[in-house]
Amino acid sequence: MVGVRQFDEGEALDKALTLFWQKGYSQTTMQDLAEATGVQRGSLYNAYGDKETLFLRVFGVYRDRYVDHMREAMDKPGLREALESFFGFVIKSMRTGAPTRGCLSTKTVVGIEELDESIRSEIRDLLDEIEAALHERLSRPGEAEQLALSPQDAARLIVMHTRGLVVIERVYRDEQRMRSMAELLIQLLLKPKLS
Amino acid sequence: MVGVRQFDEGEALDKALTLFWQKGYSQTTMQDLAEATGVQRGSLYNAYGDKETLFLRVFGVYRDRYVDHMREAMDKPGLREALESFFGFVIKSMRTGAPTRGCLSTKTVVGIEELDESIRSEIRDLLDEIEAALHERLSRPGEAEQLALSPQDAARLIVMHTRGLVVIERVYRDEQRMRSMAELLIQLLLKPKLS
DNA sequence: ACCATCCTTGACACTGACGTCAAGTTTGAC
DNA sequence: GTCAAACTTGACGTCAGTGTCAAGGATGGT
Numbered sequence: 001m002v003g004v005r006q007f008d009e010g011e012a013l014d015k016a017l018t019l020f021w022q023k024g025y026s027q028t029t030m031q032d033l034a035e036a037t038g039v040q041r042g043s044l045y046n047a048y049g050d051k052e053t054l055f056l057r058v059f060g061v062y063r064d065r066y067v068d069h070m071r072e073a074m075d076k077p078g079l080r081e082a083l084e085s086f087f088g089f090v091i092k093s094m095r096t097g098a099p100t101r102g103c104l105s106t107k108t109v110v111g112i113e114e115l116d117e118s119i120r121s122e123i124r125d126l127l128d129e130i131e132a133a134l135h136e137r138l139s140r141p142g143e144a145e146q147l148a149l150s151p152q153d154a155a156r157l158i159v160m161h162t163r164g165l166v167v168i169e170r171v172y173r174d175e176q177r178m179r180s181m182a183e184l185l186i187q188l189l190l191k192p193k194l195s
Numbered sequence: 196m197v198g199v200r201q202f203d204e205g206e207a208l209d210k211a212l213t214l215f216w217q218k219g220y221s222q223t224t225m226q227d228l229a230e231a232t233g234v235q236r237g238s239l240y241n242a243y244g245d246k247e248t249l250f251l252r253v254f255g256v257y258r259d260r261y262v263d264h265m266r267e268a269m270d271k272p273g274l275r276e277a278l279e280s281f282f283g284f285v286i287k288s289m290r291t292g293a294p295t296r297g298c299l300s301t302k303t304v305v306g307i308e309e310l311d312e313s314i315r316s317e318i319r320d321l322l323d324e325i326e327a328a329l330h331e332r333l334s335r336p337g338e339a340e341q342l343a344l345s346p347q348d349a350a351r352l353i354v355m356h357t358r359g360l361v362v363i364e365r366v367y368r369d370e371q372r373m374r375s376m377a378e379l380l381i382q383l384l385l386k387p388k389l390s
Numbered sequence: 391a392c393c394a395t396c397c398t399t400g401a402c403a404c405t406g407a408c409g410t411c412a413a414g415t416t417t418g419a420c
Numbered sequence: 421g422t423c424a425a426a427c428t429t430g431a432c433g434t435c436a437g438t439g440t441c442a443a444g445g446a447t448g449g450t
Contacts, residue, residue, distance in 0.1 A: 004447060006397065024308050026221065029437060043398055045439065102305070109365045110297070111306025113219050124366050148383060157379050164359030170304045171319050184352050188343060188383045199417055201427065224407060238428055240409065391450105398445070405438085415428070420421105 005047065012037040017058045021104045022097055025055055025119075026112055052116055059119070062104055063126050066093070071133050079143045080190060083158075086134075087182035090162050094169050095178075103166040131159045148191050161185050200242065207232040212253045216299045217292055220250055220314075221307055247311055254314070257299055258321050261288070266328050274338045275385060278353075281329075282377035285357050289364050290373075298361040326354045343386050356380050 015037045020028050030051055034041040048054040073089035076082040094102050105123045109115065134155035138144060147154050165178055210232045215223050225246055229236040243249040268284035271277040289297050300318045304310065329350035333339060342349050360373050 004396075006446080022308070024306065026306075027308050030439085031437075040399060041438095042400075042440090046397065050439075099308075106362055107305055107308075110302055110362060111219065111221075113217070113222050113294075113302075120366070127366055149379065153379055156376065157383075160359035160363055160376055161355070162359075163362035164355035164357075166362065167301055167305060167358035168355055171315070171322055181351065181355055184344065184348055188352075199426070201416075225409085226407080235429060236408095237410090237430075241427065245409075393450095394448105396445105396447085399443085401442095402440080403438105404440100406436095408433105408435085410433080411431090413429085413431105415426105417424100417426085419425105420423090 007037070007039045007043065009047075012039050013058050013061050016054065017061055017104075020055060020058055021062070021101045024107045024111055052119070056118065056122065059104070059108075059122055063122070063129075066126070067129055067133065069093075070130065074133065074137045079138070079140075079146050080186060082137060083186050083189070084182075086137075086158075087162075087165075087179075087186070090165065091169075091175065091178050091182065094166060095175055100169065100173065102170055106163060106166045127159060130162075131155045134158055146190055148189055154189055157189070158185070202232070202234045202238065204242075207234050208253050208256050211249065212256055212299075215250060215253055216257070216296045219302045219306055247314070251313065251317065254299070254303075254317055258317070258324070261321070262324055262328065264288075265325065269328065269332045274333070274335075274341050275381060277332060278381050278384070279377075281353075282357075282360075282374075282381070285360065286364075286370065286373050286377065289361060290370055295364065295368065297365055301358060301361045322354055325357075326350045329353055341386055343384055349384055352384070353380070 016033050019032055019036045023032065030041050030044060033039075033044060033054070037044070039047075044054060048057065070086065070089055073085045074082045076085050094100060105126055109120060109123045112119075132155075135151050138147060138151035138154050144151050149157065161182075165181060168174075168181065169178060211228050214227055214231045218227065225236050225239060228234075228239060228249070232239075234242075239249060243252060265281065265284055268280045269277045271280050289295060300321055304315060304318045307314075327350075330346050333342060333346035333349050339346050344352065356377075360376060363369075363376065364373060
């Protein structure tokens with residue numbers, strides 16, 4: 001290998017992720033990305049071809065990290081604790097940054113009408129993966145019985161609920177409200193204890 | 196009054212609404228609006244000043260119409276029927292058009308990072324109004340008792356749920372899935388009948 | 391030490407969008 | 421019928437963003 005890449009790809013993708021997340025896909029320009037990563041615009045084009053391809057690479061990083069952290073958050077002994085920790089992670093993820101960054105996948109899929117199918121498909125896969133991880137967690141023996149719904153239905157409802165939280169965050173920018181919304185859903189999902 | 200407006204404002208705003216809703220705020224250009232309304236770009240600037248002001252006018256039309264239809268949909272005798280009809284309206288509203296248009300307020304607030312505060316504030320008001328209408332409907336004497344939550348909490352949860360539906364629509368484009376998600380929430384919200 | 395290969399750099403062409411403006415036109419009041 | 425006010429029209433200036441390209445520079449294998 002001669003003529004080797006002069007920038008650290010991991011670091012560049014990481015900084016690009018921060019930017020895309022903060023500003024959203026369409027409002028992030030290649031110039032912005034060049035400045036944030038310290039890599040010249042031309043080099044980015046040379047390395048990734050175009051903005052969309054670069055985004056897809058960045059989105060892969062986002063997805064892997066998101067799912068990892070989410071699984072970790074859910075890995076708690078009790079069902080209620082697991083759900084509280086899950087929503088805690090989801091909320092914290094959105095409320096990071098100033099102004100808060102919200103949710104990358106939602107911003108992308110809702111904000112862009114002419115969205116390339118490959119991007120939409122990546123986002124669908126991410127949601128499916130989140131749903132699957134929730135389903136798995138909710139199916140732990142001895143805990144599924146505490147749910148007012150089947151693990152399948154509950155997982156889907158929770159995924160949709162988190163998407164609703166994203167929108168509420170964008171509109172109200174009120175973390176307390178988000179927390180209480182999460183708590184409400186947990187209450188509804190967990191069967192009242194038969195004393 | 197001399198030198199009078201030559202286009203029908205109601206008609207123009209209506210066509211502009213269709214376009215903004217379909218394409219989203221930032222992806223709709225003044226040129227698009229001129230073509231869709233049949234009003235020259237210059238005339239639009241003359242009449243409204245800039246794109247944002249035009250959007251705010253259009254959004255007013257959207258809001259009034261949305262809230263009216265929603266109230267009408269909810270005005271049903273039984274609580275379950277009212278909620279089903281409400282979600283039916285919400286889903287139908289998003290699933291209109293080809294490609295389906297989704298939800299204007301959500302597209303706008305989620306898709307644009309540098310959103311003028313006046314637009315965000317309009318959207319907040321709309322959500323508050325939806326919540327208030329739900330709260331009112333859920334508080335009908337003899338029906339509030341059927342809810343698993345207070346009317347206040349239930350209304351907020353439903354609003355968030357509809358925002359989640361919007362995202363699900365954008366990602367999966369699957370009406371059946373949306374209907375079943377709505378049904379799930381209704382199930383959870385209505386106390387099991389004490390036989 | 392050489393060199394082919396790939397990367398980097400900065401300038402460039404192109405496009406699309408916003409908002410402006412001066413000239414022309416329509417309109418209702420008198 | 422005249423006229424001033426307001427609207428319409430089409431061309432224009434400006435800016436920002438994408439993607440391209442040719443020239444120059446770095447690098448590792450031989």
